[in-house]
Amino acid sequence: MxxxxxxxxxxxxxxxxxxxxxxxxxxxxxxxxxxxxxxxxxxxxxxxxxxxxxxxxxxxxxxxxxxxxxxxxxxxxxxxxxxxxxxxxxxxxxxxxxxxxxxxxxxxxxxxxxxxxxxxxxxxxxxxxxxxxxxxxxxxxxxxxxxxxxxxxxxxxxxxxxxxxxxxxxxxxxxxxxxxxxxxxxxxxxxxxxxxxxxxxxxxxxxxxxxxxxxxxxxxxxxxxxxxxxxxxxxxxxxxxxxxxxxxxxxxxxxxxxxxxxxxxxxxxxxxxxxxxxxxxxxxxxxxxxxxxxxxxxxxxxxxxxxxxxxxxxxxxxxxxxxxxxxxxxxxxxxxxxxxxxxxxxxxxxxxxxxxxxxxxxxxxxxxxxxxxxxxxxxxxxxxxxxxxxxxxSALDAWWKLASIFSGGMLGLFLLGYFAPKVKSKGAIMGVIGGVVVIGWMSLSPLFIQEGPMLKYVSPFHNYLSIVFGTVVLFVVGFLVGNLLYRRKTSFKSQK
Known part of the structure; x- marks a missing residue:
């Protein structure tokens, strides 16, 4: 220059x-x-x-x-x-x-x-x-x-x-x-x-x-x-x-x-x-x-x-x-x-x-x-x-990957809160756990499993889709668990 x-x-x-x-x-x-x-x-x-x-x-x-x-x-x-x-x-x-x-x-x-x-x-x-x-x-x-x-x-x-x-x-x-x-x-x-x-x-x-x-x-x-x-x-x-x-x-x-x-x-x-x-x-x-x-x-x-x-x-x-x-x-x-x-x-x-x-x-x-x-x-x-x-x-890339995994559940949690009014805290927690597990599997399995008998458990999907599947799983799990708990609570109140 x-x-x-x-x-x-x-x-x-x-x-x-x-x-x-x-x-x-x-x-x-x-x-x-x-x-x-x-x-x-x-x-x-x-x-x-x-x-x-x-x-x-x-x-x-x-x-x-x-x-x-x-x-x-x-x-x-x-x-x-x-x-x-x-x-x-x-x-x-x-x-x-x-x-x-x-x-x-x-x-x-x-x-x-x-x-x-x-x-x-x-x-x-x-x-x-x-x-x-x-x-x-x-x-x-x-x-x-x-x-x-x-x-x-x-x-x-x-x-x-x-x-x-x-x-x-x-x-x-x-x-x-x-x-x-x-x-x-x-x-x-x-x-x-x-x-x-x-x-x-x-x-x-x-x-x-x-x-x-x-x-x-x-x-x-x-x-x-x-x-x-x-x-x-x-x-x-x-x-x-x-x-x-x-x-x-x-x-x-x-x-x-x-x-x-x-x-x-x-x-x-x-x-x-x-x-x-x-x-x-x-x-x-x-x-x-x-x-x-x-x-x-x-x-x-x-x-x-x-x-x-x-x-x-x-x-x-x-x-x-x-x-x-x-x-x-x-x-x-x-x-x-x-x-x-x-x-x-x-x-x-x-x-x-x-x-x-x-x-x-x-x-x-x-x-x-x-x-x-x-x-x-x-x-x-x-x-x-x-x-x-x-x-x-390499170490910081791994930290970035882990942070991305956990933050990947944020969108699903927001959508669950906005579009599923009956879902409360317990349902949301189960949804977050499910979503983070899916995102973690899709993001990390290709890094840690590259050969051997465990190879069949590696995610076959493109890593771009981890947030997609993770968000969907979080919402679905949270919605189903949350509504199930809501029905049980409502049923219990009606029986009383």
Whole structure:
């Protein structure tokens, strides 16, 4: 990178930190820190919801996947309208009625404190792993391509996000999210235009080359449940996005920051729908990179493949100045996701684990202290996980897998609470046990059983379907057990 590119990147990083920190004066109460006093413009929350969808993983992985294979991942995006419509029909009105900064207060109301604690702990575990993983994956390509120290990148990025998120609260998070979303869209558009007009045979060559290799294919349309077919990815996307919209604190908190239910519905709908064309653009970049390097054999060094192709193109092929903007846009995607996790996790810790009496005159001060300390500790742990992944990725991958298994029951528990009013705590507990066992079997059996007589017990299904089957089993078991217990209780009362 040239000095100009490095300068642009540093200006962006410092600018975001200063801008986010400028909300400190408006951030003196717990309500301001967690909900922004419900005075944040709708378009800002919309862009923040979109930015929550897009992380540095998406920014690099989608082009990398399209470069290596095809547009199969786009089936995930096509499931978003279903989740968006369910959000505005069911989820937004419910959470606005509950009127709590935490998504998991509803589960406590339905099934008791255990349900809230279970969901809150699983959420915090997954967010810690998510933030640490994003910091690591954000630093990895820059370390490989630019030679920057990977630990330094992780620490500097983590501290930068911590500063403005801690000082500025949710207002800093959503406003910086909005700016970062605009930067990452603009950066991707610039890169796509450069690719289109850099083809030796013109932009038509791009489409011809990609079409010959079936790069625009959405994948197989077969009925197989063991492969990443169009239908498997679509169904997986439906359940993951329902989990995002229905039980993920990152999204629920944004519903609550809106000034009204109507504005919250607008943000939920358009924030999700915006991801569809943007994800298509990322995939098209990957397809374009395939055609570009196919037309220029030898231009891509050995060892540069998959997720590394897009960063290599940014550093080596873009004009001076644009490289700095694109590197900034990759960081924008990662920083927006981490800041969201940080603020939402602090909110969950305060709301779900500390019962501060409103009558106590020191409650306001104690609440802010808890929020600040939670943000600080979460940031330090995330940075630690990111640094640890440099040498012990296998152990942390296992932790991530386990956290995903336990959090996989959250969607089913919410659906059970909402759509099965007769089911009480005992039925829900049995459902959670059943769902977690199924998700654990589908996720872990292929890892631990690879040969021998036990091989027949390995899950034959694609791992994308673990959340699908786990959610269905949780709901069905909880529904059947809960209704059976309800009938017995009703019958016993009638006999008395």
């Amino acid at each position: 040239t000095n100009l590119d490095i300068g642009i990147f540093i200006i962006y990083l410092v600018g975001i930190v200063l801008f986010g920190s400028s909300f400190y004066k408006k951030n003196k109460t717990a309500s301001a820190f967690t909900l922004g006093n419900k005075k944040i413009p709708t378009w800002v929350i919309t862009m923040s919801i979109f930015a929550t969808f897009v992380s540095s993983i998406s920014y690099l992985a989608l082009p990398g996947q399209a470069y290596l294979t095809n547009w199969n991942a786009f089936a995930f995006s096509l499931s978003i309208p279903i989740a968006s419509l369910m959000a505005i029909r069911f989820f937004v009105p419910l959470y606005r009625k509950v009127n709590s900064p935490s998504a998991y207060t509803y589960l406590e109301q339905r099934f008791g404190p255990w349900a809230k604690t279970y969901a809150s702990v699983m959420y915090l575990l997954t967010q810690l792993m998510r933030a640490g993983t994003i910091l690591f994956l954000l630093a990895l390509p820059l370390h490989i391509l630019l030679g920057w120290n990977i630990t330094t990148i992780i620490v500097v990025t983590g501290i930068s996000v911590m500063i403005y998120s801690l000082l500025g609260g949710i207002q800093a998070v959503v406003w910086t999210d909005a700016i970062q979303a605009i930067i990452l869209i603009a950066g991707a558009l610039v890169c796509l235009l450069v690719l289109l007009f850099s083809m030796p045979g013109g932009y038509t060559q791009l489409f011809e080359t990609a079409s010959l290799d079936h790069k625009f294919s959405l994948g197989s349309f077969s009925a197989s449940l063991s492969d990443s077919t169009f239908w498997v990815v679509l169904i997986y996307g439906m359940f993951i996005n329902l989990q995002n919209y229905g039980i993920d604190q990152n999204y629920i908190q944004r519903y609550m920051t809106c000034s009204s239910e109507k504005e919250a519905k607008k943000s939920a709908l358009w924030g999700g729908l915006l991801y569809i064309p943007v994800s298509a653009m990322f995939l098209f970049i990957g397809t374009s990179l395939f055609s570009y390097y196919h037309a220029l054999p030898g231009a891509l060094p050995d060892g540069i493949d998959g997720d590394k192709v897009f960063p290599y193109f940014i550093v080596n092929q873009l004009p001076v100045g644009l490289t700095g903007i694109l590197i900034a846009s990759i960081f924008a995607a990662g920083m927006s996701t981490m800041s969201t996790s940080l603020n939402s996790s602090a909110t969950v810790i305060l709301t779900d684990f500390f019962k501060l009496p409103e009558s106590d005159p020191n409650t306001a001060r104690k609440s802010m202290l808890i929020l600040y300390l939670s943000s600080l500790i979460f940031s330090v742990l995330s940075i630690g996980i990111g640094v640890a992944m440099i040498n012990v990725q």
